[in-house]
Amino acid sequence: MNDVLTQSRPIRLKGRSFLALSLTPELPFEDWLVQLDELAARSAGFFLRRPIVLDVQGLEIDRAQLRDLVSQLGMRNVRIMGIEGARSSWLGPDLPPAMSDGRPASDVELQTTEEAEKAVPAESIVASGPPSAKAIPSIVVSQPVRSGQSLLYPEGDVTIVGSVASGAELVAGGSIHVYGALRGRAMAGTMGNSSARIFCRKLEAELIAIDGFYQTAEDMDPRLRGKAVQIWLEGETIKAEALS
Amino acid sequence: MGKVIVVTSGKGGVGKTTSTAALGAALAQNGEKVVVVDFDVGLRNLDLVMGAERRVVYDLVNVIQGEAKLTQALIRDKRVETLYLLPASQTRDKDNLTPEGVEKVIAALKSAFDWVICDSPAGIERGATLAMRHADVAIVVTNPEVSSVRDSDRIIGLLDSKTLKAENGEQMEKHLLLTRYDSSRAERGDMLKVDDVLEILSIPLLGIIPESMDVLRASNVGAPVTLADGRSAPAMAYFDAARRLKGESLPVTIPGERRGLFGKIFGRKAA
Numbered sequence: 001m002n003d004v005l006t007q008s009r010p011i012r013l014k015g016r017s018f019l020a021l022s023l024t025p026e027l028p029f030e031d032w033l034v035q036l037d038e039l040a041a042r043s044a045g046f047f048l049r050r051p052i053v054l055d056v057q058g059l060e061i062d063r064a065q066l067r068d069l070v071s072q073l074g075m076r077n078v079r080i081m082g083i084e085g086a087r088s089s090w091l092g093p094d095l096p097p098a099m100s101d102g103r104p105a106s107d108v109e110l111q112t113t114e115e116a117e118k119a120v121p122a123e124s125i126v127a128s129g130p131p132s133a134k135a136i137p138s139i140v141v142s143q144p145v146r147s148g149q150s151l152l153y154p155e156g157d158v159t160i161v162g163s164v165a166s167g168a169e170l171v172a173g174g175s176i177h178v179y180g181a182l183r184g185r186a187m188a189g190t191m192g193n194s195s196a197r198i199f200c201r202k203l204e205a206e207l208i209a210i211d212g213f214y215q216t217a218e219d220m221d222p223r224l225r226g227k228a229v230q231i232w233l234e235g236e237t238i239k240a241e242a243l244s
Numbered sequence: 245m246g247k248v249i250v251v252t253s254g255k256g257g258v259g260k261t262t263s264t265a266a267l268g269a270a271l272a273q274n275g276e277k278v279v280v281v282d283f284d285v286g287l288r289n290l291d292l293v294m295g296a297e298r299r300v301v302y303d304l305v306n307v308i309q310g311e312a313k314l315t316q317a318l319i320r321d322k323r324v325e326t327l328y329l330l331p332a333s334q335t336r337d338k339d340n341l342t343p344e345g346v347e348k349v350i351a352a353l354k355s356a357f358d359w360v361i362c363d364s365p366a367g368i369e370r371g372a373t374l375a376m377r378h379a380d381v382a383i384v385v386t387n388p389e390v391s392s393v394r395d396s397d398r399i400i401g402l403l404d405s406k407t408l409k410a411e412n413g414e415q416m417e418k419h420l421l422l423t424r425y426d427s428s429r430a431e432r433g434d435m436l437k438v439d440d441v442l443e444i445l446s447i448p449l450l451g452i453i454p455e456s457m458d459v460l461r462a463s464n465v466g467a468p469v470t471l472a473d474g475r476s477a478p479a480m481a482y483f484d485a486a487r488r489l490k491g492e493s494l495p496v497t498i499p500g501e502r503r504g505l506f507g508k509i510f511g512r513k514a515a
Contacts (some may be wrong), residue, residue: 144446146401147394163446165397181443 020051020081021212029069033076040076052078053099059084066090138174145184154191162197166206175194175199188213189233198231199243213238246277246357248350249489250379251421252403254395256366258387259423262327262459262469264363265293266479267383269468272327272485276358279318280334281349284365285341285506291331294321295466305333308345314352323471338371350378368398373406380409381417381489383450387424388436393444396420402446419450421485425499432496438498449486453478454499 026032054073056066070080082099083091091098138157145151145160147167162181169178170184173191175198182200187209189196194211203224207216210221210233221240228243261284268280272403276455282290285305291297296319302312306329314330321327330353333340342455353360364375376382382403386396400418407415428434453459454477462472470479470486477499484494 121437143404146404147397149401163444165444166394167398 020053022053022055022084023073023078023080024055024057025059025069027061029065029072033072036078037076051081053082053084054080055084056059056097059085063090063092067095070095144180147184166204172196185209194233196233199229201228202226203229203240208238210238246354246360247381248354248360248362248379249381249383250362250364250376251383251385252364252372252376252399253366253392254397254399255387255392258366258392259453259459260366260383260385261289261363262463263383263385263421263423263453263482264290264361265468266470267486267489268359269321269324269327270470270479270483271359271361271489272321272324272508273470274486275326277326277356278359278361279328279353279357279429281330281353281360281362283341283362283371285332285336285338285371286334287365288334290308290363291319291329292466293468294319294329294465296321296331297466298328300331303331303333304349305336305340307349308342309340314349323467333513338365341371341374342375343374345377346374349424368402372399372439374403376403376407378408379416381419383419383421383424383489384445384447386441386445387422387439388422388426388430388438388441390436393436393441395444400445405420418447419489420445420447421450421453423453424455425452427499435456449496450488452496452499453481453485 006101023036024118048174050071052073061069066083066086067129070083073080080096082096084099085223086098088098127223137155138152138159140159140161141151142161144162145164145168147165149165150171151158151168152171154171154173155161156172157177158174159179160170160174161176161179164170164178164182164184164186166183168184170178170186171190172186172188172194173196174189174195176188178186178198178200180200182198183204185198185207186198186205187207188198189211190209192211196210198208198210203220204226205217205220207214208220208231209215210231213233215238224240229240230243231238231240233239249267251260251267253260253309259280262496264280268278272278277311280290280294282288282304284290288303291300299319302317304317306312307314307317317330319329320332321329330349350360350362362375362379365371384396384403386392395512403418404410407416420442422438425438426435430437436451438449456476456478458473459469459478460477465472469476470482473479474483484496489495
């Protein structure tokens with residue numbers, strides 16, 4: 001009886017896109033790990049419970065070094081969900097799986113005709129690539145973003161008409177505009193857009209980030225607190241300036 | 245059909261039960277038919293504040309599980325004719341509240357009363373989300389301190405996403421009740437000021453209840469503060485809040501401001 005049931009029901013496989021942070025280590029790993037430790041010390045728990053992809057593209061390393069790096073990161077509670085740009089000979093069953101470049105493969109095999117019929121084309125579920133030049137999508141939220149809420153919009157700009165509470169989180173692929181007080185976390189340009197900016201009417205943020213470079217409240221210029229501010233990235237430094 | 249109000253907060257100990265009892269009594273004293281419902285299954289406090297702890301036979305869980313009829317569980321207040329209490333169970337746990345059961349009880353109360361005021365447990369767990377689920381109006385009780393304000397902000401977020409109204413694409417009507425406010429401490433910067441709280445939470449203000457010994461005294465004699473001493477400052481503030489709840493627009497006075505002026509004139513005498 002049980003056998004029949006399990007056979008008639010195929011395993012469901014679906015494509016789905018997730019936003020992951022990607023870490024790009026540099027050689028020598030010892031120095032890079034020291035830098036990482038410093039970063040983690042400044043913002044405890046930044047890597048906790050976040051999906052992380054390790055990007056080892058173009059690194060002259062061997063299998064043992066990669067394995068060592070993954071275990072070093074594991075000791076720091078950074079859990080790697082996939083490795084990008086690794087040679088297939090480096091990877092074994094004891095290492096995280098390989099990831100292709102930011103776009104999960106769309107060739108998900110669907111098991112039955114029934115599934116195939118209602119299958120939303122896999123591409124549409126899977127990450128929409130970098131925003132095209134002609135139309136950058138954006139969303140407008142005309143409510144305050146409350147503590148504990150997390151607003152994720154990897155496609156483009158986010159505009160909040162209202163405040164972002166302490167304990168709330170905004171993640172945008174493009175720029176972030178807050179017409180109110182920004183008290184929580186704001187991460188702009190998370191899909192690799194270094195020209196993204198953060199604008200707010202009252203800067204009280206706990207953390208701001210642009211294209212992976214981030215700054216916590218302690219590192220921000222105290223003179224900008226409570227002011228209308230814009231934040232952008234110049235090279236690898238976060239710059240901030242009051243809006244007159 | 246009556247209005248269902250949930251009295252909620254993120255943090256415990258901010259005055260939800262006191263406010264539920266005081267507002268319920270205030271509305272009932274004006275002739276409205278009111279039932280106050282204790283949703284804090286496992287802890288049960290509203291019956292104490294209402295002075296009905298010795299009259300509890302059946303409770304909310306009994307009704308939900310079909311062991312008692314709603315009319316058997318409702319306790320009529322001895323002082324105000326139109327005020328009723330539906331107590332919580334202290335011996336069962338909150339898992340006995342089923343969504344279907346709660347919905348049925350609320351629907352029955354709604355058809356029999358003008359106001360159904362639900363005292364929610366603190367926090368964001370099951371009991372709290374069930375209490376807010378069927379509400380038409382929410383009263384968010386907050387103290388003027390940072391932790392309370394932040395947790396309230398979280399609760400407002402839940403009110404906007406986890407309630408029936410939110411799922412139907414409607415907006416839940418929300419009001420802020422600021423309790424235990426001490427203007428002199430706010431002046432000194434030991435407490436958040438009214439404007440700061442309003443700015444962070446950005447929902448309309450229902451009232452400001454001053455910190456007062458009258459509240460503690462009333463709850464210890466088992467009477468809602470609006471019944472125990474209707475002339476006391478917190479009671480007056482609750483009466484005003486109840487009128488605003490009915491839709492009247494009254495200006496909100498920040499307690500202690502007037503006394504501040506008197507204090508300047510009669511400064512020495514008062515001391």
